[in-house]
Amino acid sequence: MLAVLLGVAWLLWSGFFKPLLLALGAFSCVLVLIVSYRMHLFDTDFFALRLMSRLIRYWAWLAREVVRSSMEVTRVVLSRRLPISPTVAEFDAHCEHPVDRAILGNSITLTPGTLTLSIDGQRFVVHALTEKGARDIMDGEMDRRVSQLRSR
Amino acid sequence: MGMFQDIVSWILLTGGGFFVLVGGIGVLRMPNLYTRMHAASVTDTMGAALVLGGIMVQAGPSLAAIKLAAILLFLLITSPTSSYALAHSALLAGIQPDAGRAADPEDHP
Numbered sequence: 001m002l003a004v005l006l007g008v009a010w011l012l013w014s015g016f017f018k019p020l021l022l023a024l025g026a027f028s029c030v031l032v033l034i035v036s037y038r039m040h041l042f043d044t045d046f047f048a049l050r051l052m053s054r055l056i057r058y059w060a061w062l063a064r065e066v067v068r069s070s071m072e073v074t075r076v077v078l079s080r081r082l083p084i085s086p087t088v089a090e091f092d093a094h095c096e097h098p099v100d101r102a103i104l105g106n107s108i109t110l111t112p113g114t115l116t117l118s119i120d121g122q123r124f125v126v127h128a129l130t131e132k133g134a135r136d137i138m139d140g141e142m143d144r145r146v147s148q149l150r151s152r
Numbered sequence: 153m154g155m156f157q158d159i160v161s162w163i164l165l166t167g168g169g170f171f172v173l174v175g176g177i178g179v180l181r182m183p184n185l186y187t188r189m190h191a192a193s194v195t196d197t198m199g200a201a202l203v204l205g206g207i208m209v210q211a212g213p214s215l216a217a218i219k220l221a222a223i224l225l226f227l228l229i230t231s232p233t234s235s236y237a238l239a240h241s242a243l244l245a246g247i248q249p250d251a252g253r254a255a256d257p258e259d260h261p
Contacts, residue, residue: 070171070198077178077191086187088249109232109239112193115186116236117243127239127249129190 054149061145066111073112073129087134088117089126094140095147096122104146108137161209168202175199185242186249189235196231200224 076083095101105116108126113133117125128134171194178191204224211217243249 066197070194073178073190073194074171074174077174077181077194082181084182084187086249105236106229106232109193109235110197110228112197113190115189115193115239116232117186117239117249125243127186127190129187 058145058149062107062110065142069111069113069133072133076129084129085131087128087131089128089134089138091124091126091138091140091143092122093124093143093146094122095143095150097150100146100150103149104143107142107146157209157212161206164202164206164209168199168204168206171195171202172199184249185247186239189239193231193235196235197228200227200231 093101093104095104101119101122105119105124108114108116108124113129114137115127117127119125126134126137128137175191175193175195178194179188182188182191201224204220204227208217208220211220
């Protein structure tokens with residue numbers, strides 16, 4: 001599956017069909033496969049196709065969140081008094097799979113105004129620019145959505 | 153098509169430029185490392201997305217647009233990863249976030 005994906009990606013990227021370039025492309029595809037095999041990427045069902053449609057819906061939701069919180073941070077930055085109230089929030093996430101935890105941590109960091117400080121097992125430590133942002137994270141909306149990604 | 157395309161892409165590019173500017177101002181105004189990273193993340197997300205979107209509209213439906221979309225995707229995956237590395241190593245280095253705390257009420261009754 002991944003091999004096909006990589007091959008298509010190489011063809012789209014280069015757009016050339018000379019023998020030398022095709023051989024180089026095949027070589028790098030094989031290299032990536034070997035490296036990801038050695039990283040045990042195939043032990044998890046990370047590349048499951050059924051994840052993709054859910055992932056795209058999750059991205060759409062995440063994009064809305066990013067726009068909303070970008071506006072929030074922009075308002076804070078441009079206001080004269082700089083009304084920040086930095087808050088460190090700690091909570092236990094519901095998602096257990098390592099990939100899910102990585103997605104959740106990265107999503108929190110990607111959203112302006114919240115920043116993942118550390119992940120220890122289920123325990124997330126999150127730094128928020130405002131108290132309101134910390135409360136939003138602890139509501140667990142994002143955690144719930146990430147946990148649903150893998151449930152069938 | 154040319155005129156309309158130009159207008160849309162200029163709106164996107166200007167919006168992206170605005171958010172990059174806001175990120176820069178925020179980095180200068182914020183008091184410490186963690187709050188500065190919040191300001192910088194506006195540049196990472198909205199700035200990068202809008203600027204790349206603007207270029208994509210300029211490129212039109214072509215191979216270049218797909219490549220730009222891929223760049224955006226990779227950027228959106230790698231930038232929070234590096235932010236996390238920076239924030240976590242700052243925490244390990246003992247830089248205390250000057251902040252109030254809020255713990256989950258459920259498991260600390």
